[in-house]
Amino acid sequence: MGSFIGNNKREIQKQKQKKRQEKQHRKDERKANGGNSLDDMIAYVDVNGNIVDTPPDLTEKKEDIDVNSIEIATPKKVEEDPTMRGVVDYFNDDKGYGFIKDKNNGNKYFFHISNAPEGIKTGNAVTFELEQGKKDMVAVKIEFDK
Incomplete structure (x- = not known):
């Protein structure tokens, strides 16, 4: 009876080892095929508001904007003849x-x-x-x- 339990335990360990190897093999295949990595899923927004897959060029000189030149207001309501x-x-x-x-x-x-x-x-x-x-x-x- 004791040998039966030991034999069963070895089989379970072999199955676990086989599953680990299969999992590693699938992982290696995904890497080789250029699978979906986090970098593939990231999207960027360009200066025009469009979604692109390339990161922005940080070496490009940004345009300076005078904060005081920005007008924040609601448009004036045009009075219409209600008649x-x-x-x-x-x-x-x-x-x-x-x-x-x-x-x-x-x-x-x-x-x-x-x-x-x-x-x-x-x-x-x-x-x-x-x-x-x-x-x-x-x-x-x-x-x-x-």
Whole structure:
């Protein structure tokens, strides 16, 4: 019985040695074939922001930048005329609401009678401004177009 255990132990050691040799052989093959090393996986960014596989030339003279010449600001908001032009596409006098179709983009905007001039009806040319309503943009400050 004792010789059986010893024999089994030798076989296990032989198998471990064989696996180590196979592993070393695979490692040597990867090195010989130029396998994926850490250097192969590194990427660099050039001066234009493009990703390249070559490291930057550190001997190249860098351009000096005057820190005071850098302007940090938001662009000035250009005031636009908020008045839009359109035509009353639908109006229900009994319910007190309607829709105006914008002349520029064809979008329709809801309006309430409280934001419209007296005597408004379907087909009237109007000017209006937009305001955020409960669900969507609504037409307000509606006036007849001259």
